[in-house]
Amino acid sequence: MYKLLPQQKTPNGLVDANAILRIADNAYIPFDPDNTDYQTFKKEVLVGAELQDADGNVMTDASAYIASLP
Amino acid sequence: MPITIDGTNGITQAGEFNSDSSFGFKNRIINGAMVIDQRNAGASVTITNTSDTTYTLDRFGAYGSQASKFSVQQNAGSVTPPVGFSNYLGATSLSAYTVGSAEVFDIRQFIEGFNTADLGWGTANAKTVTLSFWVRSSLTGTFGGAVTNNANTRSYPFTYTISVANTWEYKTITIAGDTSGTWVGATNGVGLKLFLGLGVGSTLSGTAGAWAGSNFLSATGATSVVGTNGATFYITGVQLEVGSTATSFDYRPYGTELSLCYRYYQSIAYTANSILAIGLCTSTTNQECTIILLQTMRSNPTITLPSAGQTSGTISFLTSAGAYPATTGTNTVNNPSVNNFVVSGGSYSASFVQGNATWLYPNGNVTIRASAEL
Numbered sequence: 001m002y003k004l005l006p007q008q009k010t011p012n013g014l015v016d017a018n019a020i021l022r023i024a025d026n027a028y029i030p031f032d033p034d035n036t037d038y039q040t041f042k043k044e045v046l047v048g049a050e051l052q053d054a055d056g057n058v059m060t061d062a063s064a065y066i067a068s069l070p
Numbered sequence: 071m072p073i074t075i076d077g078t079n080g081i082t083q084a085g086e087f088n089s090d091s092s093f094g095f096k097n098r099i100i101n102g103a104m105v106i107d108q109r110n111a112g113a114s115v116t117i118t119n120t121s122d123t124t125y126t127l128d129r130f131g132a133y134g135s136q137a138s139k140f141s142v143q144q145n146a147g148s149v150t151p152p153v154g155f156s157n158y159l160g161a162t163s164l165s166a167y168t169v170g171s172a173e174v175f176d177i178r179q180f181i182e183g184f185n186t187a188d189l190g191w192g193t194a195n196a197k198t199v200t201l202s203f204w205v206r207s208s209l210t211g212t213f214g215g216a217v218t219n220n221a222n223t224r225s226y227p228f229t230y231t232i233s234v235a236n237t238w239e240y241k242t243i244t245i246a247g248d249t250s251g252t253w254v255g256a257t258n259g260v261g262l263k264l265f266l267g268l269g270v271g272s273t274l275s276g277t278a279g280a281w282a283g284s285n286f287l288s289a290t291g292a293t294s295v296v297g298t299n300g301a302t303f304y305i306t307g308v309q310l311e312v313g314s315t316a317t318s319f320d321y322r323p324y325g326t327e328l329s330l331c332y333r334y335y336q337s338i339a340y341t342a343n344s345i346l347a348i349g350l351c352t353s354t355t356n357q358e359c360t361i362i363l364l365q366t367m368r369s370n371p372t373i374t375l376p377s378a379g380q381t382s383g384t385i386s387f388l389t390s391a392g393a394y395p396a397t398t399g400t401n402t403v404n405n406p407s408v409n410n411f412v413v414s415g416g417s418y419s420a421s422f423v424q425g426n427a428t429w430l431y432p433n434g435n436v437t438i439r440a441s442a443e444l
Binding site: 005006008009017018019021022025026027028029030032034035036037038040044 | 373
């Protein structure tokens with residue numbers, strides 16, 4: 001299971017976080033295509049692993065979200 | 071190779087030194103002497119993840135298509151290592167499992183493209199390499215492994231023979247460089263994969279001693295370690311070097327080897343009463359601080375933080391007076407980069423003063439883990 005992180009407050013306003021939480025071990029995975037955990041995250045969500053939004057709600061459009069990532 | 075010393079020309083030598091591997095840093099394998107074990111500090115790990123590599127000793131992964139068929143431990147069984155070595159990687163079979171045709175159980179190391187690009191594989195100038203290692207098993211017979219490219223579309227299965235049970239034997243395997251296929255060049259991707267089979271099914275096994283345009287992870291007919299309950303497979307002194315001859319093991323200083331490992335994994339330990347980082351209160355409930363990694367990592371790393379809290383083994387931001395807040399909130403990692411990352415505190419009790427300093431404090435010993443493995 002994975003969970004999106006809240007937006008970050010910056011001098012330029014709120015921006016999307018650039019990491020995702022892997023709930024099982026409290027690991028923060030960067031949105032970096034070279035990171036193997038990130039590669040695994042995308043693969044697992046596409047085959048059905050649960051993805052929660054920042055509020056903890058299960059995302060029903062997880063595949064579309066994955067498609068929007070780098 | 072004659073060497074001449076005279077008063078006019080100083081020291082000169084005719085011809086060339088005998089190989090590209092005559093000098094240090096010849097070994098493309100990191101932690102080949104199995105000295106570094108940041109994750110487990112010598113504890114045994116049962117390989118349960120059937121979807122991905124489980125990293126054991128630094129840089130060495132293990133994989134099993136079925137869970138819990140073998141374990142890996144630094145110095146498993148506590149046998150005396152080969153002369154010149156202090157440590158080894160030990161795999162132990164946990165059952166007598168018949169490997170399926172498409173299943174694989176192995177020890178592996180993936181080498182970064184920056185460290186293999188000079189081999190020129192996939193070109194007409196592909197260099198020959200030699201793999202060498204010390205191995206010991208409770209089984210005898212023909213064992214197998216393979217070298218592959220990142221996509222597993224090119225592979226070179228190889229064999230070696232263990233003649234005497236429970237005895238260290240030195241093995242060398244020379245591999246002519248692959249002039250075909252697509253090999254990752256000077257990037258931070260996977261340049262080369264080394265597999266040492268502990269049981270590989272027939273469809274993933276190929277003819278030894280030849281390149282194939284297939285995904286072969288071992289040689290046909292190789293011994294299955296996981297096929298015998300309690301069987302052991304110990305290995306150390308793993309070296310992959312340019313040239314057709316195995317040369318002496320490239321002993322690197324411990325600190326150097328550890329630094330090489332840090333590029334892929336860092337276990338950053340903090341003792342009780344230390345400070346993880348100094349930060350700033352961005353509101354009465356929120357804080358930010360930056361933690362610097364020990365070394366530039368291969369990619370932006372996955373960060374694992376200790377839990378937030380005020381009990382042993384947890385971390386919390388403290389007020390500028392050095393006191394715990396009434397309630398510790400949540401700590402989130404933001405902006406992990408190859409050099410550092412930010413810890414953001416949120417939903418703490420309103421015990422902080424915006425603009426004041428804060429520090430991230432460990433209750434007892436804690437560890438932050440950063441992973442950028444291949």
